[in-house]
Amino acid sequence: MSSGNDMRGFAPLSRDARVKPVAELASRLQREMAGEVLFDHASRGRYSTDASIYQVMPVGVVIPRHQDDLSLALDIARDAKIPVLARGAGTSQCGQTVGEALVIDTTRYLDGVLEFDAEARTVMVEPGIVLDHLNAWLKPHGLWYPVDVSTSAQCTIGGMVGNNSCGSRSIRYGNMVHNVLGVEARLADGSEVSFGFVDEMAERSQARLLADKLKVIAEKVGPEIREHFPKVLRRVGGYNLDLFDCQNPKPYDPDGRVNLAHLLVGSEGTLGVSRRITLRLSPLPEHKVLGVVNFPTFYQAMDFTQHIVKLDPSAVELVDRTMIDLSLENPAFRQVIEKALVGKPKAILLVEFAGQDHDAQLESLHQLNQLMADLGLPDSVVAMPDGAEQKSLWNVRKAGLNIMMSMKGDGKPVSFIEDCAVPLEHLAEYTDKLTEVFHRYGTEGTWYAHASVGTLHVRPILDMRRDGGEKMREIAEQASQLVREYKGAYSGEHGDGLCRGEWVAWQFGPRINDAFREIKQLFDPENLLNPGKIVDTPTMDDDRYFRFPKGYQAIPLTPVFDWSAWNVKRDPLTGEQSEPGSAGDPTHGLAMAVEMCNNNGHCRKFDAGTMCPSYRITKDEQHLTRGRANTLRLVLSGQLGEEGLASDDVKEALDLCVSCKGCKRDCPTGVDMAKFKIEARAAWVSAKGLTLRDRMVGEMPRYAPWASKCSGLVNRIERVPFLARGIKQALGLAPKRSLPAFHGNFLAEVHEQQPPAAREVLLFVDTFNNYMEGDNARAAKRVLEAAGYQVHLNARKGERPLCCGRTYLSSGQFDKAKAEARRTLEHLMPYVRRGVAIVGLEPSCLLSMRDEFLQYGLGEEARALSEVAFLFEEFLVKASEAGELQLAFKPLGHRRAMLHGHCHQKAFDAVRPIERVLSWIPGLDVETIESSCCGMAGSFGYEVEHYDASLKMAELSLLPAIREGGDDAVLVADGTSCRHQIKDGTAREAVHVARLLEQALA
Template sequence: MTSLTDKTSSPDARVKPVTELAARLARELEGEVLFDQASRGRYSTDASIYQVTPVGVVIPRHQQDLTAALEIARDARVPILARGAGTSQCGQTVGEALVIDTTRWLKEIVEFDPEARTVVVEPGIVLDHLNAWLKPHGLWYPVDVSTSAQCTLGGMTGNNSCGSRSIRYGNMVHNVLGVDAWLADGSEGQFGFVDALPERGPVRELADRVKAIADGVAPEIREHFPKVLRRVGGYNLDLFDCQNPRPYDPEGRANLAHLLVGSEGTLGVSRRITLRLSPLPEHKVLGVVNFPTFYQAMDLTQHIVTLDPTAVELVDRTMIDLSLENPAFRPVIEKALIGRPQAVLLVEFAGQDREAQLASLARLSELMADLGLPDSVVEMPAPAEQKALWNVRKAGLNIMMSMKGDGKPVSFIEDCAVPLEHLAEYTDRLTEVFHRYGTEGTWYAHASVGTLHVRPILDMRRDGAEKMREIAEQASALVREYKGAYSGEHGDGLCRGEWVAWQFGETLNDAFRAVKGAFDPENRLNPGKIVDTPRMDDDRYFRFPKAYRRIPLAPVFDWSGWNVTRDPLTGEQGEPGSAGDPTHGLAMAVEMCNNNGHCRKFDAGTMCPSYRITRDEQHLTRGRANTLRLVLSGQLGEAGLASDEVKEALDLCVSCKGCKRDCPTGVDMAKFKIEARTARARARGLSLRDRLVGEMPRYAPWASRFAGLVNGVERVPVLARAIKRTLGLAPQRSLPAFRGNFLAEPHESPALASREVLLFVDTFNNYQEGDNARAARRVLEAAGYRVHLNARPGQRPLCCGRTYLSSGQFDKARLEARRTLDHLMPHVKRGVAIVGLEPSCLLTLRDEFLQYGFGKEAEALSRSAFLFEEFLVRARDAGELPLELKALPQRRAMLHGHCHQKAFDALRPVETVLSWIPDLEVETIESSCCGMAGSFGYEVEHYDASLAMAELSLLPAIREAGDDAVLVADGTSCRHQIQDGSGREAVHVARLLEQALA
């Protein structure tokens, strides 16, 4: 992509050769130095529509590294771009500069004063991590942005972030007390209250210069600075306006640190940030107001805020519908709806007195009745249901971006702020503008402060840029008419930089330029932002410029479900886009990633286990998706999915499918990995280990027949080591043991049973752990079912083909799927449920089978396929499960969920089934992937990563469980990892139920 420095005064002509710069950085820093094309590509985008390739990337290990990197860059006259989580939506964190990524190591809490309610942090610390640390002290940092699970305090400071509860707590600028920063000349400055600054020194000189600039434009400050709370454009020069002070501090004292807040890294590079904390509210209640029209929701917000809520957040009909399509969000959003509202407002009250909050909730219902909407409020006083709904709201951006097709909601006017009395009219008129250009907008977020996130649906590959310009100009006219702020939350960056002069006028824009010159005379700190910026629609900086192309390739899966067109106004799906282009659907699926970085979260869920142990952008769902996008568009060469860059990016992907569920846009990296492994295998061939893994279902009968000989290998250490070394298996792992052939045993089910079921016994539970299959059959028969099996005498058992998929042998996997489908369809047509024990195998019937091109037969099978526990819960709910269970000797169970169970929301049925066992206390371990992941944990190069994943939470929880707890895990790999990592046995739920049969 084109250099930003082409359009600035940055002295790029004097930049030393990049190779020399990279070599010196690598020589003098302990942290990582990344100058390869793929790494630079992964850092070329953020959550905006832009892409600019950086000079290189530095990940400093400590403050000394940061200091050295800045000094080396200064000597080389290379621009600097400090970056946090890369979640910026306006292009603040992309540029042709040396990117400094602080998120891996510069994330310490430096000082804490609970009495003064202050904390000093390094810039790379994540907001949720800070608040988790503060919680035992009864304090929190209240600028609660929706990206709190991944955004950093350094990024939030640079952006002047706001959050859902700014109506109560304000923005970053109201909650930052000081910033220690490196300046462009290499000096360190401690920025704080102006009246407490030293009488001499660089910071005092800067304060005096900036005050002189501000005094010179004081009338313009009072005239042109927006009077709404949400205003984050330009520089905060009004901090010096003592005649009309903004409430940045309760004391009313000017604080020079507030000039750095919102400066987008253009004035300094933060080392440490001092934050003002707030007492953590002891009680919260939530009222969800359902509105029959969107206009009413906007019009009545001004009345709702008079009740003094801590938040009033909008969720519109589009977001409701998209949430209902997401299996993780559907049950949550359904509880909040009354009928079919066109919008809902989430109204929160919080404080130390629960009765007072409940009274406020009651007043909300009374107010809505007075306003003509009785019985419109769903009350949620319980913390769990509040948290679940807030998680849906916080995922709003990603939910909006889950729309399939070329048209996407585009961010460029999404945080204009207008006074509440004009909100309804503003949204109504802006909707008319959208319709004028044949599109619709998606609305959500901060109704309480008049800042609604709205993204018109545009196709940036076609005419989107032209429409963006026209819509922006008309939106800006509305903002000016209503005396609002054009940039109300997400900053300026590349998207709104050119509008700073429009918002503030040329005089103030020149003042901003003077401030930049005082701090950074050579324009090396994030050049091209806030002042002297490019046009928002400069095609050279777009992620999808007009010259964007896709290299030709033939995907193995059917990706036509992503190759759609959709009418933005009606939502109706049209003919497939780019007809005849087999690459298009796959590329569209990859491009579903909007770079928002939700995959960087550590708080809960499965995604993304490899990132959790490495903190490396390359091993992150977003990083992998960016790599794939760059490859598919030819930006990393023409080798396509078989390239080394793709192999390296996907190397630690354990195909957990956590992203399929946890990523609100539904990026399914496991399926992309199948495409890549297949392409690589076809281009480079298969290793012996690949063949051994893939062909396991075929040789398992022979290995089982000669189990004594096969299993005896482990009893001869020299032989075992030699075999493992030859195959590339970790010497610490024991080879899987074979134990009989369950499907070859004689089976007789009750002939008089009125109900039928087919037990789909996979390779692992057939040849290695047959006790699980025997237990499942016995439980089903005890419940009155006639049990069929997935094999006929003399025939090879059916197989899902998963081992072939994981080893790059797609064609064999598809043949196995076809054979399985042909065998099962007669049962499916008779209404017989297909019930499986191993999550990764059974759920293949519900997932990959649908993309083989088998059409309606695969869809019918997917509707009939259930995991063992899912089937039992379904049967019991239908009154068809007369199971009598007794208490077990164990009174406590620790449950670890298989990743695919979590991805398909199939873990709750396991918890439900276990709750049927009398007197059994069940605790679900909050864990990500166990790390074994089929053959992954056996591979010598992945052994350490495998154990590191297990040590994140699973193995520590098991060690603390005590010997009295029974360990439960449905996944074969999970049970092996638990055995190897803790020395303890975990059992399948079927075996527990068998023990509990009365």
């Protein structure tokens, strides 16, 4: 172990005696490897944390491009006597994947399926493959890998092997150790060994020699194994030495055979580095049904679980009241969780039945209803036989950790006794007594997860910057006494790492702990493989390793936005929070908002949703929401120099952020990187100034009237190649990107000539729809008038039209943006006060009134505006539901519509209203394209350095879907940028939904 100071910042490496070896290591890696080699401060910082409470700066990071690269990196590190740490998605919650070592990230390239045998139900994969990606590959074959952990969208098979992962359905399928057939690994001495069934090994092979030595070690401590190894399914601490206990064989393998690969499962990379992994697969169940049991008390939920499991469910998962309440606050989860509730339960259990016979599963659901009635809770079960409903609710459960971490304020649920496992008959009593322990220390715990196997994820709410470390130790001591009393396992799912390593000896006793040390010495005599894990570990509360040690604080700076909403105090016992306040530190709220990222890596997903388009095209931690948040946290705490948000590190990390706000919705903790980018951009401009391109982007609302008046000349520029090329080059615009075309001035040409009506609305026509696509505004006005509304417009004669200030925000001109917001607010307030809805066409403009306007510090008036600001289709749906809409529609020439939602619409759950209004057109089938950001993102897609990235984002799913969708479908996209990208990428015209509704007016 290094000294305490060595573990915190970056400077120690310059004083360390290993400076020369580290420099030589980096140089050799860069010369000989084909993959990426990262030794800069910011990259090391991004890999210094995982989903735990710890932070340890690595020596460097390598990303091998292929298997030869992986071997080369291990050989070079061994020659330099530098430890190595193989890392997957970095979702470990106990600190397994942080250390002062050379981190080897296998996720970008080593993610292939190597061999597959459908008949034998086996597959061989590389360690970096993501679980969901593997299961998507297997699905057409009717198979899946059933260790379905909640992080399945981002976790890798290699990481799951290292942790001995378990998952929601372990009651039926077992843990990782029960489903791994073989591991091909590199050992510390450079040898490659194939770990598998001992009875199939050649007599004098290295694997067989290791097996023989391990068996001797196991026989020496046979009685202790039988006495001290927990008898619960969920036991993942230490090494799986009990696989050699012949007198009492552990059924890791269904046939009782000894498989040496099972020793590597759960070893946290301390014995070898996986190269290839062979897995046992299971048939996909054809039918699933879900029963959601609502409980008036938490104790009942725990007590009744032992009866529910007798019905042979495939999963029984807990969601407690805290998680329910936090889900109700999240727009992505609110409607889903509401469907599952009966009244206001203190807890719910998700009880799943799965199999090949649908009638049998429905019968099991009926039996669940009957059981609950017999236990005194009739009508407490919400049945969900529909697959889509089940998937949505399981997604809420999978997001449990992140939902819990969405609490604002200094206190956060802290993982350290998270997955103690106890026999089911003791579960209710254990949780009750542990709750008493929490109350003793003035806090409350959050509970969720695997009730079926007695493993509940419980996190007491602690403030690690103050007294959290001391309370953590005391709570852990008392929790361990309860675990021992009920003959459970202290580490039931998430492994040991830095958090529970010291408890290995407590759980297994000194003789077995010595045996573990002997195993480590046998495999890794020089302690070069992830040292400090499982054996010879630090204490869990060693402040030197904490991400937020005592005294941690943000460097002083003055943010441009008001972040006081994140600066709250919460009573851990009642859950009540105080009013937001500055607490005397303008930086604190910003720092707390950044620190909402808990490093769980949900942003690494590639499935449905918007987040995170830049990561999807790069697979680079730097261009990931988590990577950016880590960079900002390190900057705000002074660990990346003194430039603060104006630093090059911040600029590079945010370079490919398209401000899509996908993270605002898709991230369960609500990290809004787009807003952080505004802060960083403003800081950069303040320190470094504006470029000509910045001014052109920001001032568009100012020069648009002139460009519109001279549209004949301006629009001809694109037709004169040398002129267009010269202008684009001078401004730093992509040569292949078409310039925007200006067409008229809608607000100047159209006047409010309607007679007064009983109902009125203000149509907010933005710069783009006013000067470039006035037909959209014209169509919206006509539809609103046809609906019986008097339509006001957002301009007075002789005055410049109102503007949301979005172009100023994106170019770093914050003061001008705020001034535009204030001017807009002053103009609109008379309408707002009399309850007139403000209706907009461009999502990024209108929705800024519901978002950025609230953080300008404009007070109650901004909040009042946000409550009456609607997108065009949102307003129509609202009016329809109120019975106020007087519209009739006729069929169009189109039978199909393909809809692409703007990213900000997705962030504010505003895509469904478009689907709804399109459904009013008779005979029109609507297909919503499942896509991330279109990649245009305002000026981003114009910029020469971002043009390629912009197209790659569009080619992920949007443009291919349009090309494959056929020419008979009308394309619908509300976003100006989206329509531009679609036209440049497919030569197809997309229209605003207002245009389509106008065409369909009867």
